[in-house]
Amino acid sequence: MSSPAQAKCDAGIQSKRYLKCRYSTFIAGTLGYSLYYVCRTSLNVVKKPLIDSGLLDASQLGIIGSAMLFTYAIGKFVNGFLADYCNLKRFMATGLIVSAGANLLMGILGFSGGLLPTALLCIVFAFLWAINGWSQSMGAPSAVVGLSRWFPLKKRGTYYGIFSLSHNLGEFLSYLFVGLIVAKIGWQWGFFGSSIAGVIGVVLILLLYYDTPESQGLPPIEQLAGEKNDADRKSTKEIQKKVFKTPGVWIIAAASAFMYISRYAINGWGVLFLQEEKGFTLAKATSIISINALFGIFGTVLSGWFSDKLFKGDRNVPALIFGVLNTIGLVLFLFGGNGIFINILAMVIFGIAIGVLICFLGGLMAVDMVPRKASGAALGIVGIASYIAAGIQDIVSGKLIDANVTLVGGVKHYDFHAAVIFWISASIISFLLPILNWKRKKAEF
Numbered sequence: 001m002s003s004p005a006q007a008k009c010d011a012g013i014q015s016k017r018y019l020k021c022r023y024s025t026f027i028a029g030t031l032g033y034s035l036y037y038v039c040r041t042s043l044n045v046v047k048k049p050l051i052d053s054g055l056l057d058a059s060q061l062g063i064i065g066s067a068m069l070f071t072y073a074i075g076k077f078v079n080g081f082l083a084d085y086c087n088l089k090r091f092m093a094t095g096l097i098v099s100a101g102a103n104l105l106m107g108i109l110g111f112s113g114g115l116l117p118t119a120l121l122c123i124v125f126a127f128l129w130a131i132n133g134w135s136q137s138m139g140a141p142s143a144v145v146g147l148s149r150w151f152p153l154k155k156r157g158t159y160y161g162i163f164s165l166s167h168n169l170g171e172f173l174s175y176l177f178v179g180l181i182v183a184k185i186g187w188q189w190g191f192f193g194s195s196i197a198g199v200i201g202v203v204l205i206l207l208l209y210y211d212t213p214e215s216q217g218l219p220p221i222e223q224l225a226g227e228k229n230d231a232d233r234k235s236t237k238e239i240q241k242k243v244f245k246t247p248g249v250w251i252i253a254a255a256s257a258f259m260y261i262s263r264y265a266i267n268g269w270g271v272l273f274l275q276e277e278k279g280f281t282l283a284k285a286t287s288i289i290s291i292n293a294l295f296g297i298f299g300t301v302l303s304g305w306f307s308d309k310l311f312k313g314d315r316n317v318p319a320l321i322f323g324v325l326n327t328i329g330l331v332l333f334l335f336g337g338n339g340i341f342i343n344i345l346a347m348v349i350f351g352i353a354i355g356v357l358i359c360f361l362g363g364l365m366a367v368d369m370v371p372r373k374a375s376g377a378a379l380g381i382v383g384i385a386s387y388i389a390a391g392i393q394d395i396v397s398g399k400l401i402d403a404n405v406t407l408v409g410g411v412k413h414y415d416f417h418a419a420v421i422f423w424i425s426a427s428i429i430s431f432l433l434p435i436l437n438w439k440r441k442k443a444e445f
Contacts, residue, residue, distance in 0.1 A: 018213065021218070024209070029142070033166040034166040034170035036095070036096055036170065037169075037174060038198070039194045040170070041171055043106075043129065044268050045182055045187075045286060047269075055121060057402065058401050062398020063122065063126055064122065065129070065268055067127070068129040068132050068136070068391075069387045069390045073137075075136070076141065077384035079095075079138050080141045081380050083138075083145045084240070084377060091141075092138060096135070096139065099135040100202070102135065105128055109124060133387075140379065141379055145379075146211075147160060149211075149213065150210075150213065150221060152221060164359040165296070169293070169297055171293035174293075175289055181193040183286075242370075243377045246370065251434065251436050255431075256362050258389065259430035261390065261392075263354050263390075264394065266350065272414070274289070279338065284340075291351060292350055296355030297355065298355065303318065303360060315365045316437065319356075320431055322352070322356040326357060326431065327424065329350030330423065332350075333350060361382075363382055365437075393422075393423075396422060401415070
């Protein structure tokens with residue numbers, strides 16, 4: 001964490017300075033994290049061209065994807081705890097530059113073609129994507145802890161919801177920007193495009209992000225907002241230990257884990273599903289999946305606001321409503337037929353629902369349960385559960401899809417039936433679990 005500034009901000013300009021730094025940090029965190037996502041989802045866009053090239057199969061791609069998700073899960077846990085202590089500007093910028101570098105190396109290796117044996121190429125790609133996973137895990141804790149340091153409690157839900165659009169904005173940019181590059185000039189260049197996006201994000205973070213109000217000569221947010229909390233007298237380490245013993249946080253973590261299975265099923269395999277099961281071209285498939293990310297923006301932006309305003313900060317009822325909608329959208333996408341309209345409608349419903357759930361189950365409901373000093377710790381617990389589940393999903397889905405391959409005219413065709421049952425089951429469990437917290441009292445810190 002940055003040292004407090006020696007020169008204190010004059011009382012006359014304190015409010016103006018505070019607002020400038022707060023919104024600058026918010027913009028840098030939101031846009032920076034959206035560009036993190038471009039560097040994270042590039043592999044999802046190139047799966048079909050990679051399979052068609054004969055370099056890798058679905059099982060190998062599942063292993064590579066899971067390598068990132070497992071290191072991301074562990075990293076999000078570790079880095080969530082570290083972020084409570086760190087200079088967030090440096091922390092966030094470092095993660096993104098490493099992620100951009102991993103994408104760059106993937107693109108360069110892609111041009112090796114058949115020079116490397118398939119097994120060796122899979123191992124090297126998995127290693128690089130694992131590095132990418134760890135560096136990616138430095139993004140969300142930096143941005144969320146930054147929100148906690150700069151925003152008062154009464155506005156946290158609203159701005160957390162707006163920040164959460166970065167997930168969807170990043171996915172949307174990846175499917176359109178990286179998808180266009182891949183369609184026009186080849187899958188290797190898709191990694192180069194995502195690397196450039198990462199560098200742009202690093203520049204934004206370094207120019208616009210501020211670590212703490214104290215580093216800018218301002219009083220802490222609790223003092224500015226007139227908040228009082230007995231936990232403020234305890235050390236960060238003491239409060240983080242208490243988070244481990246809070247059952248409600250673990251229930252939300254489990255719910256988020258199952259939600260992430262359905263989320264990453266569509267993000268990771270949706271393009272291939274549309275191509276294999278419904279006969280869409282790469283361009284059409286990526287465009288349809290990008291709708292999920294685009295409408296997720298509406299869900300995330302509105303989620304915090306309407307839970308703050310309409311439900312007085314209660315996230316339980318809207319989490320249930322949108323959990324059910326998530327399952328409806330998923331079922332419609334998987335069983336709704338080949339029509340363009342029905343697939344677009346499915347992605348609109350699924351996208352809005354996932355957007356809300358990323359905000360609620362993916363962090364806010366757990367962060368609401370703990371003091372500000374332990375925001376990163378709560379996010380770390382949710383993160384490790386979510387991304388271990390997402391990593392397991394990638395392996396299991398790849399195995400289930402590969403287990404039902406048929407060869408017609410020398411061309412492989414994949415059967416998604418078993419994977420579909422797995423995805424829908426996870427989605428249903430994800431909206432049932434949070435009900436266990438409805439009558440649970442908030443833990444005392």
